[in-house]
Amino acid sequence: MRPSSAPLSVDAVPPALRRMRMLATGLLVLMAGVFLASRQYEEVHPAIGFVRAFAEAAMVGGLADWFAVTALFRHPLHLPIPHTAIIPRNKDRIADTMGVFLRDNFLIPKVVARRMQRLDLAAAAGRWLANPGEGRGRLRAGIGRLAADMLESLDQERLGGMAKQALANRLRALEIAPLLGRALEAAMAGDRHRPLLDGAIRWAAKVLEANEHLIRAMVHERSGAVMRWTGLDETLANKIIDGLSKLIAAMAEEPDHPLRTKAEEGLAQFAYALQNDADKRARVEAFKNELLDNPALADWWLGIWESGRAAMLRIARNPDAMLKGEFAGAMRQLGETLQHDARLAGTINRFARRAAVGAASDYGDGIVRLVSDTIRGWDAQTVTGRLENVVGRDLQYIRINGTVVGGLVGVGIHALDVLI
CATH class of the missing domain: 1.20.58 (Methane Monooxygenase Hydroxylase; Chain G, domain 1)
Structure with a gap:
């Protein structure tokens, strides 16, 4: 049966x-x-x-x-x-008619924009994220099964390649130097760059400690026979290492240390150059493109994609896991924010509306052809x-x-x- x-x-x-x-x-x-x-x-x-x-x-x-x-x-x-x-x-004529009907009534950018104008997607998503378990068990389970089936049925290598290519194309089209410059400038304005400097100083201290033997060997090799015979080379090496250690310690303890000030001035000049120096921007773009063309980055991205896909599969197969732990708390907080932050909700709704209109404009004819060709087939x-x-x-x-x-x-x- x-x-x-x-x-x-x-x-x-x-x-x-x-x-x-x-x-x-x-x-x-x-x-x-x-x-x-x-x-x-x-x-x-x-x-x-x-x-x-x-x-x-x-x-x-x-x-x-x-x-x-x-x-x-x-x-x-x-x-x-x-x-x-x-x-x-009249199968073929019906296929063409359905395609035209779909295009003329649903896939015109103006129609999509008008319909999306009435939808508050941010508020709906916020309500669901804030209370994902209230009366939506079957819906959540059904969506989870559908998402899992889709993720498992798609060609993962091809899908990962498509996602990688889409990301790479976006990054190539984006001039990253001015964005980095503005981000660095904003970070310095709010003193959010200080942890970065502190981390660099701590890293310098560890590097010095791990490479003391190299400094001693370098001083020993470049010292004359008299200095080596009298042991002054060892004394000089100790003085150099001790001086560098004290300098690094002073930079770590004194926020207004002259070298820290010089470093901040260098960062400020670098942020300005990223936004206004054409030669600097061109070098950053060339480095970005060289990095995107590096096979190692492609392999790293595919690994990240596969890890993300596996995580999405775990959540899709067990949607109740979303309701537990820190992830659930973060999702609920995001849901509350989406419901009460009008500015953020407006930004998300505007992005969704533009994305839908853009998809209708860019892919509307392709969707129509897909429907028509499928029925013809x-x-x-x-x-x-x-x-x-x-x-x-x-x-x-x-x-x-x-x-x-x-x-x-x-x-x-x-x-x-x-x-x-």
Whole structure:
């Protein structure tokens, strides 16, 4: 027995459609039986004439609507009657029409912008992030399964390559030097560069400590024979190391140390040059492009992508894990911020609107071609089966209505005939 959640094949008839077909056909057969019976006993009572008129007209109406409904999808009785099997014969025209309809009504940038203007995506996302577990268990699980299936079904190497290429193209198009300059300038204005300097000083101290033997060897090699014989080379090396250690310690302890001030001035000049020096900007861009062309960076990015994909798969397979730990707290805080920070919400909604409009403008024709070509690629049986499975149940109601309305019209005509 087929599980209730198992998908139907193209050729399978949904149970609801099958029941409606049996009901419409059974009603037509019933009217035929009533007509034959009333014809035999019409002389018994004048009222039976009304029954016969109803059944006769109902048969005509039911047969006419059966022919009309059947002619949409196939030849009635397998006879090549003109203007039947309309959908299979016009499959390609239907594909083009659906593509044009989709483009003209949904994928025009102005239409997308107008519809997106009404949506507050930031607030909706904020509500979900702030309360992800309230009444949304089935939805969350369903979305998780869908996301996991999509991530597993896609070609990971190709998908990772596409993501890497998209990121690389974005970075190539972005002039990074002015951004770095402004970021450094803003950091220095808020004294956020000081931890960087402190870290550099601590690193210098560790480097000096790890390489004392190199300094001693260098002084020993460059000293004369007299200095080496008297041991002055060792004394000089110790003085150099001790002086450097004291200098680094002083820089670490004194925020206003002259060398720190010089370093800050150098950083300020560097930030200015990144924004205004064309030669410096060109060198940064060349370094950026050289870095992007480095195979090692490509391998590193693919490793990061695979790690991120694995993390997304873990979350998709177990969406309840999102509700636990520090990650859940961060998501809830983000949700609260999205609901109450109007400026941030406006920025996100504006970005989503521009992204949707841009996608409609850039990929609208491609989506239309995809829909049209997909339908064109289906065979006639596939198109017929899928459309009939979608609208066939409503079309069977037309047959039932035709049978009933035809019968009522027949009774009316018979009543006029009797009265006149």
